[in-house]
Amino acid sequence: MASTVLQFDDVSVVRDGSTILDSIDWTVTDDQRWAVLGPNGAGKTTLLQMAAAAMHPSSGTVHVLGEQLGKVDVFELRPMIGFASTTMARRIPANETVLDSVLTAAYSVTGRWREEYETIDERRANRVLSEWGLEGFADRRFGSLSDGEQKRVQIARAVMTDPELLLLDEPAASLDLGAREELVGLLGGYAASQASPAIVMVTHHVEEIPTGFTHALLLAAGKIVAAGPFAEALTSETLTETFGLPIELTEQNGRFSARATR
Numbered sequence: 001m002a003s004t005v006l007q008f009d010d011v012s013v014v015r016d017g018s019t020i021l022d023s024i025d026w027t028v029t030d031d032q033r034w035a036v037l038g039p040n041g042a043g044k045t046t047l048l049q050m051a052a053a054a055m056h057p058s059s060g061t062v063h064v065l066g067e068q069l070g071k072v073d074v075f076e077l078r079p080m081i082g083f084a085s086t087t088m089a090r091r092i093p094a095n096e097t098v099l100d101s102v103l104t105a106a107y108s109v110t111g112r113w114r115e116e117y118e119t120i121d122e123r124r125a126n127r128v129l130s131e132w133g134l135e136g137f138a139d140r141r142f143g144s145l146s147d148g149e150q151k152r153v154q155i156a157r158a159v160m161t162d163p164e165l166l167l168l169d170e171p172a173a174s175l176d177l178g179a180r181e182e183l184v185g186l187l188g189g190y191a192a193s194q195a196s197p198a199i200v201m202v203t204h205h206v207e208e209i210p211t212g213f214t215h216a217l218l219l220a221a222g223k224i225v226a227a228g229p230f231a232e233a234l235t236s237e238t239l240t241e242t243f244g245l246p247i248e249l250t251e252q253n254g255r256f257s258a259r260a261t262r
């Protein structure tokens with residue numbers, strides 16, 4: 001039986017008098033991998049912030065891993081959530097080694113001191129690095145890595161603690177074609193594994209949706225246009241409505257591409 005990881009009930013977010021998210025109902029279970037799409041300013045990052053227990057709704061209720069935001073100590077919840085975003089990557093010191101930047105993810109959870117790093121953590125960190133195509137990078141400085149390598153370190157950090165929910169905010173943004181395909185391939189392998197947690201990935205491009213992803217949430221101006229399995233929620237029609245121009249979606253072997261038809 002799948003268990004519910006995220007549940008949004010009639011969730012709205014209002015900031016400075018403007019409604020950023022409007023009456024969102026959304027449920028994510030642990031066997032689902034979601035892509036969240038929508039135009040700039042649609043509210044995608046705001047939605048992800050609530051899923052990360054980093055923000056409360058203005059009205060409605062959000063349950064994360066069975067706990068209601070506002071009624072739970074978020075510091076207990078956050079260790080169970082892996083979150084990779086460019087904003088978080090900016091906090092990684094440029095001179096920190098790749099191994100340390102992945103290890104510190106575990107320490108920030110356990111609160112252990114550097115001296116108490118355990119062999120088991122290092123072994124796990126090295127395994128996670130190789131899973132994300134970063135073998136041989138352990139001693140490199142984070143700041144010396146390419147964009148593609150840095151993105152993979154961000155994800156390695158996020159999965160280091162074996163989270164029950166993995167949130168990815170535009171993981172392929174700014175990558176060249178080769179680096180994007182490498183990342184999407186790795187994400188696809190991860191998403192397909194039974195052992196992987198629920199995943200929610202915000203993206204601007206259907207081309208960045210890995211195989212193994214199952215569901216789409218389309219947002220426009222703070223409202224849900226479509227939400228559900230790809231077959232019903234990710235179509236030419238739903239994309240056309242979401243982006244406000246005629247779009248044709250094609251799918252081949254579990255990968256998508258989209259273009260405007262005028």
Ligand SMILES: Nc1ncnc2c1ncn2[C@@H]1O[C@H](COP(=O)(O)OP(=O)(O)OP(=O)(O)O)[C@@H](O)[C@H]1O
Binds near residue numbers: 020
């Ligand atoms: N603290 C805030 N105060 C006022 N408006 C805000 C605040 N935070 C976000 N917004 C506005 O809310 C809207 C949604 O922002 P959000 O970052 O969630 O959108 P997004 O879909 O992630 O956009 P993008 O694709 O550009 O990253 C935007 O119009 C943004 O300007």
